[in-house]
Amino acid sequence: MRNHLARLLARLAVLTTEAAVLGLVFGAALLLFFYLTRVVFVAKSAALDGWAFQQLDSLRAAWPGLTPWVRGITFFASLPWLVAAGLLIPAGLARAGHRREAWEVLLAVAGAALFNQLLKLHYHRIRPDSALLPQSGLSFPSGHAMIGMALYGCLAWLLWQHGRHPIWALLLVVWAVVIGLTRIYLHVHYATDVLAGFAAGLVWLALLRLAMKVKV
Numbered sequence: 001m002r003n004h005l006a007r008l009l010a011r012l013a014v015l016t017t018e019a020a021v022l023g024l025v026f027g028a029a030l031l032l033f034f035y036l037t038r039v040v041f042v043a044k045s046a047a048l049d050g051w052a053f054q055q056l057d058s059l060r061a062a063w064p065g066l067t068p069w070v071r072g073i074t075f076f077a078s079l080p081w082l083v084a085a086g087l088l089i090p091a092g093l094a095r096a097g098h099r100r101e102a103w104e105v106l107l108a109v110a111g112a113a114l115f116n117q118l119l120k121l122h123y124h125r126i127r128p129d130s131a132l133l134p135q136s137g138l139s140f141p142s143g144h145a146m147i148g149m150a151l152y153g154c155l156a157w158l159l160w161q162h163g164r165h166p167i168w169a170l171l172l173v174v175w176a177v178v179i180g181l182t183r184i185y186l187h188v189h190y191a192t193d194v195l196a197g198f199a200a201g202l203v204w205l206a207l208l209r210l211a212m213k214v215k216v
Contacts, residue, residue, distance in 0.1 A: 018161075019213065026206035033141075033199040040140065040192050041123065052184050052191035053130075060185065067185075071133070074182040076175075077148030082109055085151060104212055105154050112150035112204050116143045119200060128187050135188040142189040145180035145197025146204075152176040153205050176201075 039045050060067060075081055086109035093102035125140035137143070156172040159165050180198060183189040189197075 019210065022206045022209050025202055026210075029199040029202035029206065033196055033203065036192050036196045036199065037123070040125065040190075040196075046190075049190040049192055053128075053187065056181070056185045067132070070182045070185050073179060074144060074186065077144040077151075077179045082113070082147055082151065086110060089155075100212070101158055104158070104208065105151070107208055108150045108154035108205060109147060111208060112147045112201055113143070115200065115204055116141065116146045116197075125190075125193070128190060130187045132186045133188065139189055140193045141196035141200050142180060142183050142193040143197065144183050145176075145189070145194040146201040148179045149176045149198050149201030150205055153201060154208075157205070157209065 039048070086106060090102035090106040093099075093105065119141055120138040120143075123140045124138060127135060127137070127139040152172040152175055156169040159169040159172070177198070180194040183194055184191050
């Protein structure tokens, strides 16, 4: 009885800590997103966007051979990749007996994709006219940044939760950030689009994770 109670208290402590972390992530990401909407659509400030373009344009001028690599990296949050990853990774997890994790990854990608389209239609920001490659659709928030953060952030969280390969979990988050930066480099998104995408992706992940915890 005493051992059972101790295990229960330990489990509650973990859940409380996780809920607190998720709450902090959700609150901070939501505040950042709405701050960016005020910068872009109320103050109509282009200072950050202009500065980011200038920095990455300087990088491209100094290292012209970097551009093909950037085009390759940005593929890993493109629609074909996300569809494949959003179906194959859950399928692999389910086959390995991790059904709850499979659903979590699937919902992370599918929910972020739907949420992103709703946000784009609501804010209706036009893409930069200086893009280095053709890109259709609206600009705010960046789908690559948002859905990429949802996918790689979800995988990172699952790795961290199970105590496996924490370095890989960190690298997955860094990878999502790098993909977002490629969108600015290629001028297909403004910096504020990408930052808003990161924030919205984290908001969705936190909500999803909390919902999964409540269900459990």
